Amino acid sequence: MTTVTSEIAQAPRAAQMARFARLRRLEQWRYVLLLLPALVFLIAFYGYPVAAMLTRSFSEPGWGLQNFEPLLQARSALDAFGLSIPMNAYIRVFGITLQIALIVTVFTLLLGYPVAYALSSVSPARANLLMILVLIPFWTSILVRSYAWMVLLGQEGIINQALIATGVLAAPMQLLNTRLAVYTGMIHILLPFMILPLYAVMRGIDRNLLRAAGNLGAAPSAVFLRIFLPLSLPGVAAGCLLVFILGLGFYITPALLGGQRDVMISMLIQQQISQLNWGFGAALALVLLLMALAIYLLFTRLLGVERVFGSARA
Amino acid sequence: MTDMDQATYAVSGAIGSLGARVIFDRIEKRYGSVVAVDDVSLDISPGEFITLLGPSGSGKTTTLMMLAGFEIPTAGEIYVDEDPIAAVPPYRRNIGMVFQNYALFPHMTVGENIAFPLQMRKMSKAEITRQSGEVLDLVGLPGYEGRYPRQLSGGQQQRVAVARALVFNPRVLLMDEPLGALDKQLREHLQLEIKALHEQLGVTIIYVTHDQEEALVMSDRIAVMNNGRIEQCGRPTELYDEPSTRFVATFIGESNFIDAVVERLDGTAVCVEAPGLGELRAPMRSGLTAGAPVMLTVRPEKIVAVGDENGMAADMNVVTGTVDDVVFVGEMRRYVVVLPGAQRLVLKAQNRRGVQGFARGDPIRVCWNVDDCRIV
Ligand SMILES: Nc1ncnc2c1ncn2[C@@H]1O[C@H](COP(=O)(O)OP(=O)(O)OP(=O)(O)O)[C@@H](O)[C@H]1O
Ligand SMILES: [Mg+2]
Numbered sequence: 001m002t003t004v005t006s007e008i009a010q011a012p013r014a015a016q017m018a019r020f021a022r023l024r025r026l027e028q029w030r031y032v033l034l035l036l037p038a039l040v041f042l043i044a045f046y047g048y049p050v051a052a053m054l055t056r057s058f059s060e061p062g063w064g065l066q067n068f069e070p071l072l073q074a075r076s077a078l079d080a081f082g083l084s085i086p087m088n089a090y091i092r093v094f095g096i097t098l099q100i101a102l103i104v105t106v107f108t109l110l111l112g113y114p115v116a117y118a119l120s121s122v123s124p125a126r127a128n129l130l131m132i133l134v135l136i137p138f139w140t141s142i143l144v145r146s147y148a149w150m151v152l153l154g155q156e157g158i159i160n161q162a163l164i165a166t167g168v169l170a171a172p173m174q175l176l177n178t179r180l181a182v183y184t185g186m187i188h189i190l191l192p193f194m195i196l197p198l199y200a201v202m203r204g205i206d207r208n209l210l211r212a213a214g215n216l217g218a219a220p221s222a223v224f225l226r227i228f229l230p231l232s233l234p235g236v237a238a239g240c241l242l243v244f245i246l247g248l249g250f251y252i253t254p255a256l257l258g259g260q261r262d263v264m265i266s267m268l269i270q271q272q273i274s275q276l277n278w279g280f281g282a283a284l285a286l287v288l289l290l291m292a293l294a295i296y297l298l299f300t301r302l303l304g305v306e307r308v309f310g311s312a313r314a
Numbered sequence: 315m316t317d318m319d320q321a322t323y324a325v326s327g328a329i330g331s332l333g334a335r336v337i338f339d340r341i342e343k344r345y346g347s348v349v350a351v352d353d354v355s356l357d358i359s360p361g362e363f364i365t366l367l368g369p370s371g372s373g374k375t376t377t378l379m380m381l382a383g384f385e386i387p388t389a390g391e392i393y394v395d396e397d398p399i400a401a402v403p404p405y406r407r408n409i410g411m412v413f414q415n416y417a418l419f420p421h422m423t424v425g426e427n428i429a430f431p432l433q434m435r436k437m438s439k440a441e442i443t444r445q446s447g448e449v450l451d452l453v454g455l456p457g458y459e460g461r462y463p464r465q466l467s468g469g470q471q472q473r474v475a476v477a478r479a480l481v482f483n484p485r486v487l488l489m490d491e492p493l494g495a496l497d498k499q500l501r502e503h504l505q506l507e508i509k510a511l512h513e514q515l516g517v518t519i520i521y522v523t524h525d526q527e528e529a530l531v532m533s534d535r536i537a538v539m540n541n542g543r544i545e546q547c548g549r550p551t552e553l554y555d556e557p558s559t560r561f562v563a564t565f566i567g568e569s570n571f572i573d574a575v576v577e578r579l580d581g582t583a584v585c586v587e588a589p590g591l592g593e594l595r596a597p598m599r600s601g602l603t604a605g606a607p608v609m610l611t612v613r614p615e616k617i618v619a620v621g622d623e624n625g626m627a628a629d630m631n632v633v634t635g636t637v638d639d640v641v642f643v644g645e646m647r648r649y650v651v652v653l654p655g656a657q658r659l660v661l662k663a664q665n666r667r668g669v670q671g672f673a674r675g676d677p678i679r680v681c682w683n684v685d686d687c688r689i690v
Binding site: 209211213216220222227230231 | 421431
């Protein structure tokens, strides 16, 4: 011990600083090493294919921007989807996609907020138990769950049968292959993605703040509006962002549950690729990616990244 | 409180009010099988500064929470100014509270935090601004309205919490270990400030701490809690000089304990027989019978070392032993003495010219006044 300290004491200051700097660099490299395996995997099997795919939007069938031209035309028909309307059908599909994602986000928020609130109010042990219920849907694939909705919503489905049996309806109602079915299925699948970030933030809210507000004269409604709600906003932002961006890319659920006119971009991309229109499919994918990025940046710019992904205590 | 004092308040502003009387009447709080607060009765006078002192888990916070309305007693009733408050929801109780970690709203500025209770009382903007400014002056933070709590030091946050709890003129102020998170120097400074504030405002303060020194310095009265019960309640000097239980004697200050058996009661004193030490005497206490095992307790600073036999008064207990350890603590020396029968005694002797010093292994003769010890 003494020899070490005397050595350091004798070493010139500059050499000491260099040594500390080296130690710090080593420290940083440790974290890089921890990241390395996942990073290599992602770059090799995700980053490269995505980049290659997106490059095709400029390179197939020939180099240039011709793949983006259909998006800029005043009108173009997409007869395959029955969308021969007097406006650019591609833009229209982007519009439908945004609308569906937005409505799904709003409804998952309305449904998820009370659930997360309840989860965050009970004891942690009970919350863990209830959380399993929230997460059970994750144990089955999206495909199976979408088929399940088909069983429920079909002409011969349980809902129609029940309504006819009880005399509410005389003939089966069109439930499947409607926009409503798309919303229902997507809300069902995306709800946990709203609840989880909401719950995480709400758990972090110090209950003493709510007591303090009550002590200072706030009735329960004022405690919620003035204290709890503002402190839970980072969770609202994170949940909405997650659900909205996931919703933008939905494919199976709208394809199975939606009607002819409920076309989302990912379905369009799938259609182009299956017709071997790699270039145009890639162009659509690039636009979708840019849209998601733009929305992400808008959110974080408006709210601040640390508020979206930080805790309420910060 | 005199008319004179009230006149000064009128001039200095609207902050400050006469304290309320608070009565805990046989309060009990159970959580399942855990009894957090057990048969607590307290009568707190208007304007009193009373401290609940006790170790962790002794029920101090639970007691405060029941008064604030966040916990409901399983038995008993609490009265504020003669009115039972069981049916009053927390937000109508008008009781100020400083939480252990201050519980300042992180998304509001200091000004907004302090305005909050006034907004809840539907006060006008002008009135709120005036009163906020005044209370910030009072706690020594003028001009801090625009800062967020996270931009303040611990001591400043504590002051804001006090300001927020006082701004709506509560007649009772509860403080749950308000200085627990601060360093020693700042604590001592703020102890005096809170004390001064109390004297200036006249509000009833119920203060919680597990720091006995803090309790002794600040309180008019201290209620010592242990396992949910009040072991003893009294003025600081009473608790220190006349502890009624072993727990109180250990928890407040340092104490020696000598195992003994009651020999006889002679009207004004109890004579006990301690193994190896012979007969010792203590002030009379009720509920004792001859032959009962007891403990005699005496404070280290009440014991003095004496030479041989010189002027030994009759009202003194005298024992002899051997010095086992000497520790120099600045203004005094602390001796550990081993007595016959292997009992130990700690005593403190002032470092003064003329006071004889002892070394380890020296034989020593010590005595203390009969009135300075207790049977517990
Ligand atoms: N919500 C609760 N559920 C079950 N037991 C509780 C609850 N709140 C408090 N207790 C128990 O009641 C007892 C008293 O707790 P309390 O918080 O009043 O102690 P305290 O004196 O304030 O302690 P500290 O100094 O650590 O703050 C403890 O044994 C505690 O475990
Ligand atoms: Mg406590």
